[in-house]
Amino acid sequence: MHSMTGFAALSGTGQGLSSAWELRSVNARGLDLRLRVPDTVPGLDAALREKLGAALTRGSVSLSLKLEPERKGAQTRLAPEGLGAALDLVAGAEQAAAARGLTLAPSPASAVISMPGVLVSGAEAPDTEALRARLLGEADELIAALVEMRAGEGAALAAILADQIDEIAALIREAAGHLPARTAHMAAGFDAALARLRGGADVDEGRVAQEMAVLAVKADVAEELDRLRAHVGAARGLLAEDAPAGRRLDFLTQEFNREANTLCSKAQYAPLSATGLALKTVIDRFREQVQNVE
Incomplete structure (x- = not known):
């Protein structure tokens, strides 16, 4: 896993010119390349874009190159x-x-x-082919340094995300643990409501049973918990992959949020509501970290 944030700088000399490179990247939905390089070296811009596109998949990437004569004050x-x-x-x-x-x-x-x-x-014009070859070699070193930094940050991100997924899994288990008490709580509520109805009017017992069954189905959260468990497994699988997973993790956070919201809306039991809110908080922290992942 790589982060989308990184910085690298490099300088070099040769062919009578000194070079000063800077390469930085920040978060972005896709790969956005912004290059500021001299147009005196034919094909340099296109070659650099190809190299960056091969090394990176996401991020807003800015590259600048300054070339100056090695001998200052040359006529x-x-x-x-x-x-x-x-x-x-x-x-x-x-x-x-x-x-x-x-x-x-x-x-x-x-x-x-x-x-x-x-x-x-005053100095002789450099051999553009030799200069281009030298600059592209420096670019390889520069890009490798940026990728190394993004990989280091990515490893730290992976550890944070793994801990958050574990926390989400623990809250799902906690939510499941509330279900027996929630069932008893809801049954007592149904019995009390039914007693009030029976005390004041004739009641169609068949219709009551039918309505209670409908309410029980609507309040059931087993499917939401099952989907949340599946999302936890998918997230762990993405963290284990040796490939960019930022987009897929971002989509997964949306699915996590959807199920957590449904769980909270169906809770009808204070402890389960509290667990659902805690779950949403962790998912939101998870989503914020995922925005940094390539």
Whole structure:
């Protein structure tokens, strides 16, 4: 079991550039990837998304990468090829405008040199293939660190959830233990109500028996307790799986709540009502913890 919460950071050097990585994740219904990486390395964004998608199944994941020259203060210079390409683009735009009878304002030098590829650092341009390979290797290490942290938190979560499931199971046993006394309590109530009816009017005994049977069926909680026991078994099975179980556990908490609510509505006996309310409290704590599970 893994948590959806984690953080990892990494730095590296090579190809004349230093790299600074940060990767963090928090809870989310699905897998939401948000990347901020330089677009100067072709294919890097897509490759990182593929790696993250293979390693993670849920969470809001934010990744940032900053690249800076290793030698600070390096002089920038014009790149002849980049400058030529930029001027060609400007000239082409002016010609296209003139063909339509339009006159464009002259392009200032600052606009031209701000175009991609016109200015480069004094250092030689790095080998993009080598840089990409290096960065993807760092990304593997970064993602592994995040997964390790999420696994550590997941192990702690699994222990908490296991204890809460045990508590739920104990409360189910407690609820079942109230049933004999509840039956006697409800029978006494039925007898008292029947005595009041018999004291004031003629009573159809057959109809009374029929109505009492209907009330007994409506008040029966055996099915709710059976389903709660089944849910406990399912939850323990999910905790034991070596696979992401957050979504299924979240669904199971809804089923736990449904049965606990029905148990409380049918209780008609104070000790059973108290146990049902305690059960709902534990289930709510269980649900809150499950929101952190991948």
